[in-house]
Amino acid sequence: MTKEYKTITEISGPLIFVEKTEPVGYNELVEIRTGGELKRGQVLDTSDEIVVIQVFEGTGGLSKESAVSFTGDVIKMPLSPGIVGRVLSGSGRPRDGGPEIVPEVLRDIAGAAINPASREKPRAFIQTGISTIDGTNTLVRGQKLPIFSGAGLPHNDVALQIARQAKALGEAESFAVIFCAMGITNEEAQHFLADFERTGALERAVVFLNLADDPAVERILTPRLGLTTAEYLAFDLDMHVLIIYTDMTNYCESLRQMGAAREEVPGRRGYPGYMYTDLAIQYERAGIIRGKKGSITQFPILTMPGDDITHPIPDLSGYITEGQIIISRELHRKGIYPPVDIRPSLSRLMNSGIGKGHTREDHRAVSDQLYAYYAEGNDLRGLAAIVGKEALSERDKLVLEFADKFEKRFVNQGRDEDRSIFDTLQIGWDLLADLPEAMLTRIDDKYIKAYHPKYAASAAKK
Amino acid sequence: MEVGKVKRVAGPLVQAVGLKSSMYDLVLVGEEGLMSEVIGISGNKHIIQVYEDTGGVRPGEPVKETGAPLVAQLGPGILTQIYDGIQRPLPKLAEMSGDFISRGLFVDGIDHKKKWEFKPVVKKGDVVKPGQAIGEVQEQLLIKHKIMVPPKMKGGAIKEIYSGNFNVDETVAVLEDGSKITMVQKWPVRQARPVAEKLAPTIPLRTGQRVVDGFFSLAKGGTAAIPGGFGTGKTVMQQTLSKWADVDIVIYVGCGERGNEMADLLHEFPELQDPRTGRPLMERSIVYANTSNMPVAAREASIYTGMTTAEYYRDMGYDCLMTADSTSRWAEAMREMGSRLEEMPGEEGYPAYLGARLADFYERAGRAEVLNGGQGSVSIVGAVSPAGGDFTEPVTQNTLRMVKVFWALDSKLTQRRHFPSINWLDSYSLYDQTLEPWFVENVSPDWNKNKRRAMAILQENAELEEIVMLVGSDALPEDQQITLEVARMIINFWLAQSAFHPVDTFAPYKKQFDLLAAILKFRDYAFEAVQKGIPVAAITSVPSKDALAKVRLEAEYEPILAKVMAQMDSEFKALK
Numbered sequence A: 001m002t003k004e005y006k007t008i009t010e011i012s013g014p015l016i017f018v019e020k021t022e023p024v025g026y027n028e029l030v031e032i033r034t035g036g037e038l039k040r041g042q043v044l045d046t047s048d049e050i051v052v053i054q055v056f057e058g059t060g061g062l063s064k065e066s067a068v069s070f071t072g073d074v075i076k077m078p079l080s081p082g083i084v085g086r087v088l089s090g091s092g093r094p095r096d097g098g099p100e101i102v103p104e105v106l107r108d109i110a111g112a113a114i115n116p117a118s119r120e121k122p123r124a125f126i127q128t129g130i131s132t133i134d135g136t137n138t139l140v141r142g143q144k145l146p147i148f149s150g151a152g153l154p155h156n157d158v159a160l161q162i163a164r165q166a167k168a169l170g171e172a173e174s175f176a177v178i179f180c181a182m183g184i185t186n187e188e189a190q191h192f193l194a195d196f197e198r199t200g201a202l203e204r205a206v207v208f209l210n211l212a213d214d215p216a217v218e219r220i221l222t223p224r225l226g227l228t229t230a231e232y233l234a235f236d237l238d239m240h241v242l243i244i245y246t247d248m249t250n251y252c253e254s255l256r257q258m259g260a261a262r263e264e265v266p267g268r269r270g271y272p273g274y275m276y277t278d279l280a281i282q283y284e285r286a287g288i289i290r291g292k293k294g295s296i297t298q299f300p301i302l303t304m305p306g307d308d309i310t311h312p313i314p315d316l317s318g319y320i321t322e323g324q325i326i327i328s329r330e331l332h333r334k335g336i337y338p339p340v341d342i343r344p345s346l347s348r349l350m351n352s353g354i355g356k357g358h359t360r361e362d363h364r365a366v367s368d369q370l371y372a373y374y375a376e377g378n379d380l381r382g383l384a385a386i387v388g389k390e391a392l393s394e395r396d397k398l399v400l401e402f403a404d405k406f407e408k409r410f411v412n413q414g415r416d417e418d419r420s421i422f423d424t425l426q427i428g429w430d431l432l433a434d435l436p437e438a439m440l441t442r443i444d445d446k447y448i449k450a451y452h453p454k455y456a457a458s459a460a461k462k
Numbered sequence B: 001m002e003v004g005k006v007k008r009v010a011g012p013l014v015q016a017v018g019l020k021s022s023m024y025d026l027v028l029v030g031e032e033g034l035m036s037e038v039i040g041i042s043g044n045k046h047i048i049q050v051y052e053d054t055g056g057v058r059p060g061e062p063v064k065e066t067g068a069p070l071v072a073q074l075g076p077g078i079l080t081q082i083y084d085g086i087q088r089p090l091p092k093l094a095e096m097s098g099d100f101i102s103r104g105l106f107v108d109g110i111d112h113k114k115k116w117e118f119k120p121v122v123k124k125g126d127v128v129k130p131g132q133a134i135g136e137v138q139e140q141l142l143i144k145h146k147i148m149v150p151p152k153m154k155g156g157a158i159k160e161i162y163s164g165n166f167n168v169d170e171t172v173a174v175l176e177d178g179s180k181i182t183m184v185q186k187w188p189v190r191q192a193r194p195v196a197e198k199l200a201p202t203i204p205l206r207t208g209q210r211v212v213d214g215f216f217s218l219a220k221g222g223t224a225a226i227p228g229g230f231g232t233g234k235t236v237m238q239q240t241l242s243k244w245a246d247v248d249i250v251i252y253v254g255c256g257e258r259g260n261e262m263a264d265l266l267h268e269f270p271e272l273q274d275p276r277t278g279r280p281l282m283e284r285s286i287v288y289a290n291t292s293n294m295p296v297a298a299r300e301a302s303i304y305t306g307m308t309t310a311e312y313y314r315d316m317g318y319d320c321l322m323t324a325d326s327t328s329r330w331a332e333a334m335r336e337m338g339s340r341l342e343e344m345p346g347e348e349g350y351p352a353y354l355g356a357r358l359a360d361f362y363e364r365a366g367r368a369e370v371l372n373g374g375q376g377s378v379s380i381v382g383a384v385s386p387a388g389g390d391f392t393e394p395v396t397q398n399t400l401r402m403v404k405v406f407w408a409l410d411s412k413l414t415q416r417r418h419f420p421s422i423n424w425l426d427s428y429s430l431y432d433q434t435l436e437p438w439f440v441e442n443v444s445p446d447w448n449k450n451k452r453r454a455m456a457i458l459q460e461n462a463e464l465e466e467i468v469m470l471v472g473s474d475a476l477p478e479d480q481q482i483t484l485e486v487a488r489m490i491i492n493f494w495l496a497q498s499a500f501h502p503v504d505t506f507a508p509y510k511k512q513f514d515l516l517a518a519i520l521k522f523r524d525y526a527f528e529a530v531q532k533g534i535p536v537a538a539i540t541s542v543p544s545k546d547a548l549a550k551v552r553l554e555a556e557y558e559p560i561l562a563k564v565m566a567q568m569d570s571e572f573k574a575l576k
């Protein structure tokens, strides 16, 4: 039986300060009993004199009389194959009325870093069925690709569509989905759950729910629990795991709140100076390990405060993740779904997952050419608004029209429309075919001869 | 050695009592003996940063002294290695603890058992100086590793020297004062290694990147910064430079960045060939990978460990390139440790000594007469990751005060997928003047002239574009419309260069020069034609112009370029 202390000297926000303890380990799991309730916390600072503890379930109801005991161990997640199909709270307790997880293994949720020398280079193409992703910002297995969005935009629909449609080409096997909700509304959570249920995804999903009215500090645990589970499924049970967590912005707010409670020197806009490292520790838990069958692919969703991409949360995320899919308010207003603005979007791992042997040899060139004229067409919109369309040169008029058609035919698609990569490339070629061939300066002649609609029919015959 | 006691643990920072260690000495914290460094001494307390995760460490646990600072182990066997920030070979760590890095592991930076064939280059009785080579080891097929008298040894006459197979701890020579020379040197990473004399940067470092070599070139021994928001191309540029730069040794420091990028590099380097030698790039490379999720204190150290290895190969007379991706993560590691120490923060929470640390680092670059007598160099290319992409932030600003070359990445170019996204108006190279004679002598007398012409066209283009935004391009006089077109050609056919195209990724000087000269030739034809009253639309639609766009994608480009230029000549003659 571990010793109980009733030596709390101070309670401040999510923190409690305890004195006269035995030596306590940094990061150790702490249990606090008050009335009949059990709360859990973690040691943030430990010394002979005083121990500082953050309490995950909030300090409401705690007093100097509450009993604190130290478990002598860091926080661990109980795991067994039976976890698949379960709905858990943001701190990992059953939320579906089912029993506690009977652990086969216990894993430290802090997650050790994958040895960079043990990583396998991710390069298996994942077809999401969405043209703006597959065609121009291709996702590969083991990638971390966040969705940057704004309040009121359909990022959840996009994430769900990806979860439904994602498949590796030529493989029947579908992904196990881990869904971590952090501070989202009950309604949003229900939207996800209903969709998982409708499509049968729930049977191969693990859900962690920390909702808007659940304690904010708990959010610090939620992604760690989800990722520990993901590592177990991927590297112990050989599964391909897709983990969606939403909303990273709420997670970061919790970090900021903790930092403020500890009176730390804040970094940019009040967020802790270690936020980059903290986020990296989560995001870097994606990938593939050489010699192991499974993989972890991450889809974090974050809403950009004030649609500002330079805000520290999207900014630091963008610096860590392997690209970003940007949901645009402007396209959304135009009625385009999915409103993905490809210009600031990026997939850093695209290159290793496309081309001959993955998708098709002309993929890179087509994508580059689409980008070039869509971006130029967008710039020309500004000019046309000032000088009038008539004042544009013939070439510029073509480019301007190209941008409009690109949005309507390439970007826009149905919520259940699952395009194959070849459909996507075909749409791209059809759009490019409306431009004079000499304008296709980014495409090697051999691909023009093979795939340009003008030649494709005869090329196919050969 | 004293054994102290942990007093307090908060994240990577530990306070201990009962120690006599000096600043920057290594100590081993806790029962597991976690590698750590003293970073502050206050009263009877030592303040210690731990290079590993501190979860579970308690007050009262022991702290052991080592009596020495963090050193790099320098000797044969460094090349092809991949290390963490404190020079532990990552494959060794994987052997010991599996695919996830665990704690308290000790591994030497180089293999102390392996035997190397040592060939003396001096003989008994010869007098040797500190830094002088006394023998050689064939470390890689094309790279000889010089075994040098350690710089801190006094030197003197050789009493004994052996030849044959030795491990790095065995004595290969004895000096008259009795000092024994082995094949390993231990050097404190935070200290610059000495050289005989620093030399002027008069030789360009060829990168094969047109915008770099052609416009904003780096000198051997020079310093460059490449700042840019996320996704603007810092990493791709650093990797591309590591692949194609004409240096002998590349030290790639992945400092607080992605694991998958390191995997990518480790996957590619053994397969790609050094364009100069045809040998796998890995043979000339050393990789430090302290990714963003690995301990921050070791991240902070990685820059110094990398730098020390670079200097060591420089001392053998090699040209070395050190790339650091990203120096901002290094600065943030300082900020993180600084704020935990409750230091008075400077700008944006960075420690007040940020500028001094950056200066010390970049000062370690340079071309030099080395102690061994020959010449060697360390060039540095540092990526900077400004918060919000805003170059006014402290790390960018402090870096720009130090470096001589500024490659300004521009997210507007990135959005158009113009790569490398180096802004041609904002960037600069202060080596411009000093390198000009080299280009005239070694590439073409017109190299500098053409460069200035092209830059002037781009400058004019920028001014014209502002007018176009108001009135449209058709309203411009005809010669200015031609300038717009020529600028577009310089930008799209010459400055743009795909790192992923098997041919275009690397352009030799001659090809860079020929392509630019061809575009300028078009300009001359076009101006002549305008003067003759030929309409702009006719001029800009000559088919040879579009054909010129793709010449850069050809390896054997010369006959193709000649054909295109002949075609251009006849097409312009035919214009009426």
Ligand SMILES: Nc1ncnc2c1ncn2[C@@H]1O[C@H](COP(=O)(O)OP(=O)(O)O)[C@@H](O)[C@H]1O
Pocket (backbone or CB within 6 Å): A346, A347, A348, A349, B228, B229, B230, B231, B232, B233, B234, B235, B236, B237, B419, B420, B421, B497, B498, B499, B500
């Ligand atoms: N020279 C280049 N050629 C082709 N693509 C490039 C080039 N530079 C960058 N890119 C593209 O931009 C993406 C982001 O580049 P990266 O170097 O990872 O950015 P950063 O390190 O600045 O965040 C790459 O994944 C690649 O798709």
Ligand SMILES: [Mg+2]
Pocket (backbone or CB within 6 Å): B234, B235, B236, B257, B325
């Ligand atoms: Mg990068």
